[in-house]
Amino acid sequence: MTPTIVTTDLQRRFGKTVAVDHLALSVENGEIYGLIGPDGAGKTTTLRMLAAVLRPSGGSASIAGIDVVRQPERLRRLVGYMPQHFSLYGDLSVLENLTFYADIFGVRGAERRHRLDRLLHFARLEQFTARPAAHLSGGMKKKLALACALIHQPQVLLLDEPTNGVDPVSRREFWDILGELHLEGVTILVTTPYMDEAERCNQVGLMHNGRLIRQGRPEALRQLTPGQMLAVYTPDLLQAEAVIADYPGYLAHQVYGDRLHVFLDVADAAALERFLTNHDVRVQQILPDAPRLEEAFVYLMTQVSDA
Ligand SMILES: Nc1ncnc2c1ncn2[C@@H]1O[C@H](COP(=O)(O)OP(=O)(O)OP(=O)(O)O)[C@@H](O)[C@H]1O
Numbered sequence: 100m101t102p103t104i105v106t107t108d109l110q111r112r113f114g115k116t117v118a119v120d121h122l123a124l125s126v127e128n129g130e131i132y133g134l135i136g137p138d139g140a141g142k143t144t145t146l147r148m149l150a151a152v153l154r155p156s157g158g159s160a161s162i163a164g165i166d167v168v169r170q171p172e173r174l175r176r177l178v179g180y181m182p183q184h185f186s187l188y189g190d191l192s193v194l195e196n197l198t199f200y201a202d203i204f205g206v207r208g209a210e211r212r213h214r215l216d217r218l219l220h221f222a223r224l225e226q227f228t229a230r231p232a233a234h235l236s237g238g239m240k241k242k243l244a245l246a247c248a249l250i251h252q253p254q255v256l257l258l259d260e261p262t263n264g265v266d267p268v269s270r271r272e273f274w275d276i277l278g279e280l281h282l283e284g285v286t287i288l289v290t291t292p293y294m295d296e297a298e299r300c301n302q303v304g305l306m307h308n309g310r311l312i313r314q315g316r317p318e319a320l321r322q323l324t325p326g327q328m329l330a331v332y333t334p335d336l337l338q339a340e341a342v343i344a345d346y347p348g349y350l351a352h353q354v355y356g357d358r359l360h361v362f363l364d365v366a367d368a369a370a371l372e373r374f375l376t377n378h379d380v381r382v383q384q385i386l387p388d389a390p391r392l393e394e395a396f397v398y399l400m401t402q403v404s405d406a
């Protein structure tokens with residue numbers, strides 16, 4: 100089956116900046132695809148081209164067989180797009196904003212009431228339907244924007260950091276809704292800075308400098324960290340970092356809050372503890388741990404920036 104979202108050699112330049120560089124992305128029907136990557140990787144530019152709000156400089160892109168350049172109007176009816184900086188109408192109320200988007204997309208009658216109720220409930224905005232959008236808190240604005248992007252029940256969703264800045268409980272609720280949409284067969288392309296969200300995707304693509312440098316299921320990407328991982332808990336993090344590369348079989352390390360994640364040929368906690376103690380590092384605990392997507396992402400980024 101042809102993938103639902105396909106880009107071929109997709110390019111976008113802004114003057115001398117190459118924002119998207121010969122991108123070959125493919126998202127299967129019904130998949131939740133998470134696009135991750137550092138600031139300026141080209142994620143937003145890619146989504147804007149897919150949503151037919153920005154013209155590519157070269158190459159092509161289509162969604163469900165609809166070409167983003169040749170049939171932008173048809174594409175927009177099929178696709179729900181939530182831009183990174185979604186703009187609401189500040190002097191319209193919560194309900195008026197939603198109704199406005201419902202009107203644009205021709206959602207009427209009983210179906211409209213049903214969807215408005217469901218979306219207001221999901222966004223926890225039932226108590227605030229009359230409040231002007233300008234007077235909502237930041238998190239509430241985001242939730243209203245999400246609701247607006249979902250109003251026409253699009254088959255394909257393009258969500259650009261839809262939960263950025265939203266509290267953890269609301270993030271979870273939002274992903275529950277995405278889970279429901281996924282069960283209904285909606286194809287979802289989402290960018291996120293949150294690795295726990297990327298873990299929930301069927302496929303994850305890592306973008307860097309306008310290119311896709313890795314793509315795979317989260318469980319496959321997690322395997323890309325080298326060797327075996329040990330988590331070292333120590334009050335002497337700086338000293339531990341200064342000496343760790345001299346440990347035999349050392350491959351890489353990363354700092355997470357109060358601990359050091361060390362990647363080794365052989366994860367021998369007792370041997371590592373002896374080594375660290377001999378180098379003036381007080382060790383509270385060393386535990387074997389499984390790398391998450393976060394470790395894999397950080398590792399892959401250090402690989403490309405060292406290259
Ligand atoms: N309208 C524009 N004019 C000029 N340069 C732009 C424009 N839009 C994006 N760029 C540049 O293109 C590159 C990619 O930007 P883009 O916003 O797509 O990245 P991103 O991956 O979404 O980053 P972030 O994680 O910060 O949202 C950056 O170097 C950015 O400065």
Ligand SMILES: [Mg+2]
Nearest residue numbers: 142143144183
């Ligand atoms: Mg962006």
